[in-house]
Amino acid sequence: VICEPNTRPAVDSVDMVHELAARAEAESPARIYFKAAMTLGRKGEQPTDVAALAAEPRVVALSDDGDPLVTCPVAAEVCRLAAQADIMLTPHCEDSPQALQQMQDGIDPGFVPGDPYTNETQYIARDIALAAQHGCRMHFSHVSLASSAGVITSARAGGARVSWEVTPHHLLLCRSDYAEGKVPKVCPPLRTAADRDAMQDMLVQGAVDAVGSDHAPHTAADKAAGASGLIGLETTLGLMLARFVLPGRLTNTAAVQLMSRGPANLFGLNAGTLREGSPADMVLIDPTAQWRVDPETFRSLSRNCPYAGWDLRGRAVATFVAGERVFCTQQHRGRETP
Ligand SMILES: [Zn+2]
Numbered sequence: 001v002i003c004e005p006n007t008r009p010a011v012d013s014v015d016m017v018h019e020l021a022a023r024a025e026a027e028s029p030a031r032i033y034f035k036a037a038m039t040l041g042r043k044g045e046q047p048t049d050v051a052a053l054a055a056e057p058r059v060v061a062l063s064d065d066g067d068p069l070v071t072c073p074v075a076a077e078v079c080r081l082a083a084q085a086d087i088m089l090t091p092h093c094e095d096s097p098q099a100l101q102q103m104q105d106g107i108d109p110g111f112v113p114g115d116p117y118t119n120e121t122q123y124i125a126r127d128i129a130l131a132a133q134h135g136c137r138m139h140f141s142h143v144s145l146a147s148s149a150g151v152i153t154s155a156r157a158g159g160a161r162v163s164w165e166v167t168p169h170h171l172l173l174c175r176s177d178y179a180e181g182k183v184p185k186v187c188p189p190l191r192t193a194a195d196r197d198a199m200q201d202m203l204v205q206g207a208v209d210a211v212g213s214d215h216a217p218h219t220a221a222d223k224a225a226g227a228s229g230l231i232g233l234e235t236t237l238g239l240m241l242a243r244f245v246l247p248g249r250l251t252n253t254a255a256v257q258l259m260s261r262g263p264a265n266l267f268g269l270n271a272g273t274l275r276e277g278s279p280a281d282m283v284l285i286d287p288t289a290q291w292r293v294d295p296e297t298f299r300s301l302s303r304n305c306p307y308a309g310w311d312l313r314g315r316a317v318a319t320f321v322a323g324e325r326v327f328c329t330q331q332h333r334g335r336e337t338p
Pocket residue numbers: 065066092141142187188
């Protein structure tokens with residue numbers, strides 16, 4: 001798991017990373033890594049201590065997730081520092097209330113802003129240019145617009161060192177699936193059917209580097225108060241298997257690449273392969289398991305899942321970390337450890 005730094009307070013110092021890592025270690029057998037913030041408090045004003053954060057092994061990238069870096073010179077400085085420290089940036093290239101306020105206050109993002117909640121492509125184009133200028137690696141999370149995908153793929157064709165990921169919800173949902181006012185709230189928002197189809201096409205053509213859940217657990221009270229975000233940890237695998245692998249749109253190998261090997265390579269993790277000498281971190285998958293999504297049965301304490309009632313096929317039945325079985329479903333409990 002790679003945690004985003006959009007907590008309160010933000011993960012913007014090495015001390016904070018150490019504290020969270022110790023808590024994670026005490027509470028979970030899973031391997032937990034962190035993205036640390038690019039700017040102090042994720043305010044978009046002052047870069048964090050990039051060199052110190054990059055030297056921390058649990059920090060695999062920097063991001064101000066939840067907010068884009070509006071001020072162009074600050075974004076440029078972060079790129080310069082990241083290139084020097086050789087750490088990847090994963091900017092959140094999407095409007096947020098803070099960003100819209102900053103633009104209203106006259107901060108120049110280096111492009112002419114569009115309508116609220118449509119600036120993703122512009123941020124991505126600006127950041128690709130900054131990454132090229134300063135020589136840093138950049139990865140774009142939760143890309144949601146066909147135009148953004150176009151900008152990224154043509155930059156890559158020109159040799160840019162950028163990568164990108166899509167989420168299950170931007171691959172499978174669009175805003176016209178819902179009545180006015182009923183669209184699940186997530187950031188970036190659900191887009192048009194044409195955007196959703198473009199994401200699917202890119203995925204099956206092999207143009208996408210990873211599928212990430214963008215798991216954002218919120219309490220019912222937070223969601224009622226307008227919090228953006230959906231949970232995805234317990235549905236991403238089943239959705240990808242049922243909607244892409246089973247119908248023959250992706251091979252098993254491609255799915256492993258998108259959800260395991262690819263992300264591990266991007267973030268420099270010793271994972272995603274069963275090569276001799278690799279840690280025995282494995283997920284045992286039953287590709288025939290049929291199940292209906294019922295958020296009430298989730299292990300997550302959050303229920304903000306848009307797939308309730310969906311019939312899926314394929315499910316993780318056991319998980320191993322360093323060869324130890326740390327999870328298995330009821331039906332598989334008690335069987336011999338392979
Ligand atoms: Zn984000």
